[in-house]
Every structure is written in C-alpha cells, then in structure tokens.
Amino acid sequence: MLPALVERYDYDPYGATYIAYRVPSTYDDASQTRDPNLLTDPAAWQPCESSRFGNPLLWTAQRYDPAVRLYHFLFRTYSPTLGRWMQRDPAGYVDGVSLYTYVASSPTCHVDPLGLTYIISPYQIEALIAELRRRPDIGGGLRGRTRTPSDQKAPTNGCSSPFGDAPSGVNFRGACDEHDRCYQTLGKSRFECDNEFYADMAHLCLAYASSEWQLAECLRWAMVYYIAVRVFGGWADLYDFLKWNGHARRNVSPLEPSRPAPRSQPPYTQPPYTGLGAGTPWCPSRRSPYGD
Structure with missing residues (x-):
C-alpha cells in the first residue's frame, strides 16, 4: 500500500x-x-x-x-x-x-528568517550556482547586469573571522577584501555589496573545491560568512547574538570550524577578481541612500 x-x-x-x-x-x-x-x-x-x-x-x-x-x-x-x-x-x-x-x-x-533584515532567497542562490557552473569564466555581471567597480584604494582587513580566511580550505580573503572596498565605494548600497560578497565566495568554492564534500562545506561556510555581514553586520555582533539572545540559545548551535582540508591538497590561491554578482538573477540590485 x-x-x-x-x-x-x-x-x-x-x-x-x-x-x-x-x-x-x-x-x-x-x-x-x-x-x-x-x-x-x-x-x-x-x-x-x-x-x-x-x-x-x-x-x-x-x-x-x-x-x-x-x-x-x-x-x-x-x-x-x-x-x-x-x-x-x-x-x-x-x-x-x-x-x-x-x-x-x-x-x-x-x-527574512529572523525578522531583522532580508537576505537573498534560496532559489536565487541555486540560480547563481547553476550560472557559475555553466559559465565558470563569467565576468562583468550575471545575465547582462553590470557591476559597479569598487574603490581599489580603500583599506581592507580580510575576513576578520574567528575561523580565519579559509574555513573549508578555500581562501575567502580576496572576496572579503573586495567586500571591504565595496562598503567604502560611493554609490554602492549595503545590499549590493553583501550580494556581491556571496557571489564572489561561491565562485571561489566552484573554482577551487577539490571534491563534492568540500564544495558543499565551502558553500555552507560562504552562507555563514554572508549571514554574519548581512544580518548581524559582522562577527562581533553575531557572537553577541548567539551568546546573549535567549531565543537564539534555544535554536542556534555554536558555530564550529569544519575539519581541515587533507594535507595532500595543494594550497589555494586567490583567483583574479572577475566582477561577479552584480545583482542576482531576476532580482536587480537596488541602490538606496539609506544603505540597504
């Protein structure tokens, strides 16, 4: 039956x-x-x-x-x-x-899973990953969208994460530095910079993960880093939330670094910046003077 x-x-x-x-x-x-x-x-x-x-x-x-x-x-x-x-x-x-x-x-x-701020939806992420798989050498923007260049002279400080720049073995330092520059570029909104940040990390995962397991781990960590900046504004605020919020203590487990990449794996290097992630498929970037 x-x-x-x-x-x-x-x-x-x-x-x-x-x-x-x-x-x-x-x-x-x-x-x-x-x-x-x-x-x-x-x-x-x-x-x-x-x-x-x-x-x-x-x-x-x-x-x-x-x-x-x-x-x-x-x-x-x-x-x-x-x-x-x-x-x-x-x-x-x-x-x-x-x-x-x-x-x-x-x-x-x-x-908006928490009721604090909106983030990109899962179907957008799937569309982005599919587009990057189909065109790994893509540059400029997705589906014809252009990406406003960031101020390359702006200071950077890497990912500033307690898990380092490469929690899954793939180095996110270049994406984090570009995210820092984006925040300091006149005319680019916070939402636009955060979405470009996730797109850059996803591109690195697809380019440098050595196995399907590492790719899944890399994309999971990319989402953790994205949420840290998009929802909480950074790692310090995220840890304050996890430590002090009573609702979070019941529903959010402490973040733990993933197991390190095998020693036989060659070291990862940051690929050249390709200008990925201008907006997201079907949902254009929005610019606002209020920093959304």
Whole structure:
C-alpha cells in the first residue's frame, strides 16, 4: 500500500496560508492508478483553519498561530493578511526608511528568517550556482547586469573571522577584501555589496573545491560568512547574538570550524577578481541612500 497525501498547504507570495485536508470518507484511487491529477480533485479536499495534525511550521518554516493568523519569527510577528510586520524593525533602518516593510516588498526575491533584515532567497542562490557552473569564466555581471567597480584604494582587513580566511580550505580573503572596498565605494548600497560578497565566495568554492564534500562545506561556510555581514553586520555582533539572545540559545548551535582540508591538497590561491554578482538573477540590485 502506497502512502497517501492527507494534508497540503498553499501560500500566496505574502504568506497567506491555505490548508486543505483529505476527507477520509472520500474515495480516490490515486494509489491504484498513480494518477497525480486525482490528488487535486476538490471533492476529496476540504479547507481548514489550522493543521489537523498539529503542524505549526508553515510558510517559510515559521510558527503559525491560526487564532490570530500571524507568523511568529524570532524577533517579530508577521501578518500575511497585511503583508507587513506588526512591530518596528529592532535593527533600525538597515532595510530602508520603512520599519514595517517585509523583505523590501519583494517576497519572491528575498527572505527574512529572523525578522531583522532580508537576505537573498534560496532559489536565487541555486540560480547563481547553476550560472557559475555553466559559465565558470563569467565576468562583468550575471545575465547582462553590470557591476559597479569598487574603490581599489580603500583599506581592507580580510575576513576578520574567528575561523580565519579559509574555513573549508578555500581562501575567502580576496572576496572579503573586495567586500571591504565595496562598503567604502560611493554609490554602492549595503545590499549590493553583501550580494556581491556571496557571489564572489561561491565562485571561489566552484573554482577551487577539490571534491563534492568540500564544495558543499565551502558553500555552507560562504552562507555563514554572508549571514554574519548581512544580518548581524559582522562577527562581533553575531557572537553577541548567539551568546546573549535567549531565543537564539534555544535554536542556534555554536558555530564550529569544519575539519581541515587533507594535507595532500595543494594550497589555494586567490583567483583574479572577475566582477561577479552584480545583482542576482531576476532580482536587480537596488541602490538606496539609506544603505540597504
């Protein structure tokens, strides 16, 4: 006997949640005919306000309260009906002048897992990695987008990370230095610089990882470094969050460096800067005088 689908969830871009459960008395022979169209037969499904199986984690894997129809993030609650946060941004004006806007009003391009600031969405990351795999020598920008050069005379200090410049064996020093220069370049927004930073690290991972395991580790560390600067503004603020925030102590494990690369592996060198990551596929870079 094949397993049967008993509950399903649908969402609109702003998180309005639609839950449907399979009526037990309604017969469908999807398990016999293997016809997936039968699973969308409205006669076999009825809407409900909450999960009949007690599943609280719905849109963006956040806890949903059906009584008030709100999602509870770590720092704020979100209303899918209004498409906005219910509290002011505790991080201040990092996302622009509106303290209530959710992911810069672009939920198909960005995500905000903590309720502090938006970051690039997983599908954008997948698109970026696919593009880099397809064109490893790409330069200038993705999908015809141009990348504003950074001030090459600006001072840099590497990654300033307790895990060093190469936590997975791939050296991120060049990407970190370019990120420092980007922050000091007039006319480039923080969001633009942070996205370029992740794109540069991903490019290094694909160019220098010696195995699929190391590639996965490298991309995981690239995301850790990206979140450290995008959400927390740097490593010092990230450690303050992990150490002092009560919510984080229950949900975030201490960061641990990955195992070192095999000794037989040749040392990594920084590749020439190619100008990757101008914006992200389908979601253009935004420039704002408020540093978002």
